[in-house]
Amino acid sequence: MKNDSILLDHGSGGKMAHQLMHDLLLPLFRDPVLARLHDGALLETPQGRIAFSTDSFVVDPPFFPGGNIGDLAVNGTVNDLAMCGARPAFMSLGLILEEGLAIETLQCILISMAQALERSGTRLVTGDTKVVPRGTADKIFINTSGIGFVPPAAHISGDQARPGDCVILSGNMGDHGIAVLTQRQGLDFESDVISDTAPLHAMVQAILAAAPPVHVLRDPTRGGVATALNEIALQSGVGIEIDEHSLPVAPAVAGICEMLGLDPLHVANEGKLLCLVPEDHASNALAAIQRDPFGRAACIIGRVTGDHPGRVILSTRIGGRRIVDMLSGEQLPRIC
Amino acid sequence: MMVLDYACAFQDAGIAGHLVHRIAQAANNPIRIMEVCGTHTMALFRHGIRSLLPRTITMLSGPGCPVCVTEQTDIDRCIALARQKDVVVATFGDLMRVPGSTASLQMAKAAGADVRVVYSAMDAVNLARRQTGRIVAFLGIGFETTAPTVGGAILAAEQLDLPNFCVLSAHKTVPPALETLMAYPGTTIDGFLLPGHVSIISGVRAYRRWFGRCQIPSVVAGFEPIDLLQGILALVRQIQADAPALENAYGRAVTENGNTAAQEVLARVFEPVDARWRGMGTIANSGLAIRSAYARFDAARRFDLAVTPLPPTKGCICGDILTGVKTPRHCPLFGSTCTPATPVGPCMVSSEGTCAAYYSYHEQEGIRP
Numbered sequence: 001m002k003n004d005s006i007l008l009d010h011g012s013g014g015k016m017a018h019q020l021m022h023d024l025l026l027p028l029f030r031d032p033v034l035a036r037l038h039d040g041a042l043l044e045t046p047q048g049r050i051a052f053s054t055d056s057f058v059v060d061p062p063f064f065p066g067g068n069i070g071d072l073a074v075n076g077t078v079n080d081l082a083m084c085g086a087r088p089a090f091m092s093l094g095l096i097l098e099e100g101l102a103i104e105t106l107q108c109i110l111i112s113m114a115q116a117l118e119r120s121g122t123r124l125v126t127g128d129t130k131v132v133p134r135g136t137a138d139k140i141f142i143n144t145s146g147i148g149f150v151p152p153a154a155h156i157s158g159d160q161a162r163p164g165d166c167v168i169l170s171g172n173m174g175d176h177g178i179a180v181l182t183q184r185q186g187l188d189f190e191s192d193v194i195s196d197t198a199p200l201h202a203m204v205q206a207i208l209a210a211a212p213p214v215h216v217l218r219d220p221t222r223g224g225v226a227t228a229l230n231e232i233a234l235q236s237g238v239g240i241e242i243d244e245h246s247l248p249v250a251p252a253v254a255g256i257c258e259m260l261g262l263d264p265l266h267v268a269n270e271g272k273l274l275c276l277v278p279e280d281h282a283s284n285a286l287a288a289i290q291r292d293p294f295g296r297a298a299c300i301i302g303r304v305t306g307d308h309p310g311r312v313i314l315s316t317r318i319g320g321r322r323i324v325d326m327l328s329g330e331q332l333p334r335i336c
Numbered sequence: 337m338m339v340l341d342y343a344c345a346f347q348d349a350g351i352a353g354h355l356v357h358r359i360a361q362a363a364n365n366p367i368r369i370m371e372v373c374g375t376h377t378m379a380l381f382r383h384g385i386r387s388l389l390p391r392t393i394t395m396l397s398g399p400g401c402p403v404c405v406t407e408q409t410d411i412d413r414c415i416a417l418a419r420q421k422d423v424v425v426a427t428f429g430d431l432m433r434v435p436g437s438t439a440s441l442q443m444a445k446a447a448g449a450d451v452r453v454v455y456s457a458m459d460a461v462n463l464a465r466r467q468t469g470r471i472v473a474f475l476g477i478g479f480e481t482t483a484p485t486v487g488g489a490i491l492a493a494e495q496l497d498l499p500n501f502c503v504l505s506a507h508k509t510v511p512p513a514l515e516t517l518m519a520y521p522g523t524t525i526d527g528f529l530l531p532g533h534v535s536i537i538s539g540v541r542a543y544r545r546w547f548g549r550c551q552i553p554s555v556v557a558g559f560e561p562i563d564l565l566q567g568i569l570a571l572v573r574q575i576q577a578d579a580p581a582l583e584n585a586y587g588r589a590v591t592e593n594g595n596t597a598a599q600e601v602l603a604r605v606f607e608p609v610d611a612r613w614r615g616m617g618t619i620a621n622s623g624l625a626i627r628s629a630y631a632r633f634d635a636a637r638r639f640d641l642a643v644t645p646l647p648p649t650k651g652c653i654c655g656d657i658l659t660g661v662k663t664p665r666h667c668p669l670f671g672s673t674c675t676p677a678t679p680v681g682p683c684m685v686s687s688e689g690t691c692a693a694y695y696s697y698h699e700q701e702g703i704r705p
């Protein structure tokens with residue numbers, strides 16, 4: 001069975017997406033910065049280092065408990081920049097609208113965007129709007145790109161994890177994925193799970209101030225915590241051990257995951273970060289995260305080890321061990 | 337907080353350690369246990385139970401993943417249905433990537449077919465109510481566990497007088513397959529861990545005839561770590577004492593008679609037919625067809641879904657894996673040509689498939705505490 005077209009799996013952020021990137025994109029666009037495959041590109045300029053990032057948003061439905069495609073699009077790019085240690089400064093906006101979209105709906109989305117921009121201290125400085133005939137796009141798609149400035153002392157990247165580092169997760173897993181999923185047509189779920197979409201730039205600056213040697217920051221969006229940790233383990237050539245007992249999941253999210261056969265480790269987050277920091281700075285970093293309004297439930301979920309490089313291993317509640325893999329295949333299409 | 341408390345009680349590390357110790361003490365000789373149910377397979381991996389069991393115990397994964405035991409021709413029929421004009425196919429997500437002879441539902445969808453993932457048969461009924469003018473066909477693949485809910489959906493559609501809802505039934509029942517499995521050449525099974533969910537519906541009595549004939553150690557078990565360990569301990573004891581019994585270690589959910597209301601729905605809407613299982617051939621009375629009284633909800637009657645049977649995919653040994661003759665490690669394609677991203681056989685696709693479980697939990701590396 002040969003496949004010669006793009007499948008939803010290719011957009012999953014999991015294994016197929018990686019394959020597409022390595023087989024099709026990277027050979028054509030050879031650039032050392034691109035090849036690092038960070039959430040954002042770090043660029044040296046005469047004025048210092050800047051971070052540059054882009055992201056597209058196609059979430060279905062565009063309104064979900066806890067947010068909408070507008071604040072999601074702003075927060076997503078703010079967070080991509082923040083994960084490079086950058087302070088977000090400028091943003092662009094590309095709107096693709098389906099003919100027939102209610103102006104009022106668009107206005108709601110734009111108001112949320114304006115509020116999110118203000119919260120993150122980011123300026124929207126350029127933009128573009130296209131309208132396509134009814135049926136050729138679904139309501140609204142948004143692209144945002146952003147530029148941020150990286151403080152000279154910050155050296156944060158996915159390949160910097162070192163044995164002995166503590167792994168901190170800033171709060172409960174899976175809220176965004178489950179909040180969106182429960183809104184899907186045909187899924188009649190009664191639930192009060194709300195998306196965690198939130199800007200994390202302030203949390204990141206607090207971490208940098210409290211624990212300057214922080215090694216890695218990553219927001220576990222599509223593919224969840226499991227995929228993000230696997231990427232870090234691969235890029236840094238280290239092993240990561242996590243403890244099932246300490247993994248934070250809201251009971252409602254755990255219940256829905258159980259029912260649908262999903263692993264919360266694979267479900268998307270939009271307002272959480274993973275922070276890998278040397279052990280002697282871990283308590284400072286953790287305290288800084290917990291002081292942030294979006295990080296109150298933060299905790300240490302595991303450690304980096306020199307063993308089993310490239311692998312993430314989970315100690316289960318009953319004392320067993322198993323490997324935690326990246327998400328393969330699309331779990332929930334159009335989650336962000 | 338109910339969810340958490342409940343889970344904690346059955347995931348207690350102290351109790352688990354105690355059970356593991358007793359299992360290790362009891363299992364003096366090599367023992368081969370088959371967990372029949374795909375959910376058990378996944379739970380054994382997910383909770384790290386395989387890493388805790390003594391090396392004398394080999395866990396074999398059985399034919400309890402509905403997608404895996406579905407024949408390639410049946411997948412081809414699903415795809416043929418999706419390609420019909422004005423048809424919306426509603427399916428559980430697991431089926432999307434399963435390779436048929438030349439395509440998968442996912443590829444059919446990429447090529448323009450309208451295929452939607454739903455989480456229950458009732459979701460498909462509701463879809464049909466919204467999609468008047470098009471026919472919503474639900475792909476009924478599953479065991480005794482899902483068949484009553486599909487039957488319920490058909491009854492609901494009848495009540496609503498929905499002309500545009502139908503089901504393609506490839507449902508199967510577990511007990512007839514167990515018997516075939518025992519006689520399957522090359523299988524050595526010392527005991528069966530019987531499926532919890534299926535037994536909640538069918539009750540322990542559904543296994544009585546089979547057990548009477550086969551007299552093999554059998555224990556019905558639940559899905560939490562403590563349930564599984566208790567089930568395994570009970571099996572090991574029976575095997576070592578050479579005292580086969582049909583035991584119910586999931587008493588809080590499984591009764592002798594099962595869920596009779598669900599059984600009634602099942603019997604009302606479906607009738608037993610011979611069915612083909614991947615790897616095991618035709619098993620008498622192991623399938624469920626829609627009764628003629630509900631013919632108008634039967635996609636097999638409404639559409640011409642004749643497909644030419646093509647030879648099964650070369651090199652895939654799913655059939656031998658489903659019967660416990662081989663493990664994924666014996667498959668030359670495992671992990672190289674065949675991965676969850678590029679599945680060759682259904683066992684690599686389904687979240688309950690044995691090959692997928694071995695792959696995502698890297699069983700070949702033999703992680704131990």
Ligand code: SF4
Pocket residue numbers: 651652653654657664667668669670671674675679680681682683684691
């Ligand atoms: S690894 Fe792939 S090809 Fe081999 S038996 Fe499993 S599904 Fe079939």
